[in-house]
Amino acid sequence: MLCRRGARLMWAVLALGVTQILGYGALYYAFPILVPHVAATFEQPETVLYVVFSVGLLLGGFTAPVLGRAMDRFGAPRVMVWGSAAVALALIGVALAPVFWLWAGAVLLIEAISVAVLYDAAFAALVRLRGPGARRDITRLTLIAGFASTLFWPLTTALVDLWGWRGAYAAFAVLHGGIALPLHLWLARVPPEVEDATAPKPRAPEFPPLPPALRQPAFIAVAASFALSGALIAGFGVHMVPILTAVGLGTQAVAVGMLVGPAQVSIRLIDALFWRGLHPVSVALVSGLALPVAVLGLLAGLPVLVAGAGFAMLFGVGQGLASIVRGSVPLALFGSVGYGARLGNLALLRTLASAGAPAGMAALIAVLGVQGALWAALWLGLVAVLPLIWLRLVMARAGVLAPVL
Structure with missing residues (x-):
């Protein structure tokens, strides 16, 4: 059975x-x-x-x-x-x-x-x-x-x-x-x-739940981080090829941009096979950090093909993991009771932040140029991971999460 x-x-x-x-x-x-x-x-x-x-x-x-x-x-x-x-x-x-x-x-x-x-x-x-x-x-x-x-x-x-x-x-x-x-x-x-009568007992949570006192600040931290990262993903999702073209890839931009898909699938496969014991908050940190690191590669003066390929693959890593952590982080932190409503509230905040991101990115490019827009995106990406870093430190201090990834 x-x-x-x-x-x-x-x-x-x-x-x-x-x-x-x-x-x-x-x-x-x-x-x-x-x-x-x-x-x-x-x-x-x-x-x-x-x-x-x-x-x-x-x-x-x-x-x-x-x-x-x-x-x-x-x-x-x-x-x-x-x-x-x-x-x-x-x-x-x-x-x-x-x-x-x-x-x-x-x-x-x-x-x-x-x-x-x-x-x-x-x-x-x-x-x-x-x-x-x-x-x-x-x-x-x-x-x-x-x-x-x-x-x-x-x-x-x-x-x-x-x-x-x-x-x-x-x-x-x-x-x-x-x-x-x-x-x-x-x-x-x-x-x-x-x-199911064949199951001897309900499946236990994979990670210790958050203490009640941490739940509201944790939700705020997750909501803020997911909304800001979602805006960055939405902005680059529309403008990736024009940006890669502008930084010097020219007609190669489309081919380089196609690396996003394989990177998404590869990182999800890695998560499925090797990161089973990794707390979803730590996976969310990897996802969030991948985005500003991807932008930094375009600003670091590397050979343009190397920088463009690195950007596309790291963006794929961040985007691929973002789809996972939007479901796994709320489950790990807050449990299965009220899970649907919690996902709905997070989706509202993420959508509000992302809705204007493509237009916002276009405006930044028009006003600051591509380099200026990339610097703005870098700072936004760094700000987006700060709530998760804070949350992880608080969870480690409370004994909910080990002090290492």
Whole structure:
């Protein structure tokens, strides 16, 4: 029975991995490929479409706390079921929209409810199934979901060539309704480990919980660090290729930027295989420090190809770990009770900080130049890790965490 239970949980991770690939692929990575075609159809500037998308992301930040509380109350898999159905219907609305404003309304709806089907919901579903010992499953899930861009960039291009952008959105609706929805329905029927009669006792937390007196300041520290790092990731995510071009890589910038993906997958694999005993706060420190170190490489006067490749790989390390620690750090510090609501509150703060980051980075480049913008990003990255350094020192002093990584 225990072996059967373990196999069922393994299939649950794989199922969530598939739905995350579909979710991030269709709702995020496909968008920039579809934008030129949609803009041409509705005779709108591409910038306007990106504004709609950004507003949708901001709406998703505001709905995240509400959806997080719903996950705690009803179970994340159930929320993911109706989320998949709603996303599939909204994608059909996008595909059939006869005018721009109906298209924009459907896109806003998709992004507003996307929290119900993406990482935060998937992490909450794993915590429901595994309890406090879900950290490894979170890492495994992000390792699978890391292939979303690799799969959906060429898939979206092929769908547009075959059926146009409307056909691509219709295909995404079929994928969500025909694959993601049934998988989430199945997950909703998988009993939590703590309710399984074959399990002798609930899975214990992997790390000592925080004392009650530390919980509020710890949450503030985590929220501040994740929000600032998220803003840095969002800014560079949009402007990476132009910045690499400006520092001297020229036409090689795109090829160098492609190193981000392999670095993301590699660091997640390292975390899954070798960092099982490392506290998630320490992993968050590695993630946070990777970003300013990446920027420092561009400012250090190294050969441009070495500096650019180092920047792309370190940025991939920081971004790859950031997806893991957004789920594992709250679980380790605060436990599984109220986990969904806590993720929702963190998502709101992270989204508020990240929403204006691409525009802010563009403004810095325009006013200070690329070098000045890089110096500003370096200081922002260093400030972002200060709350985690403080938290780690406090935890070590309280005996919750060893004084070394």
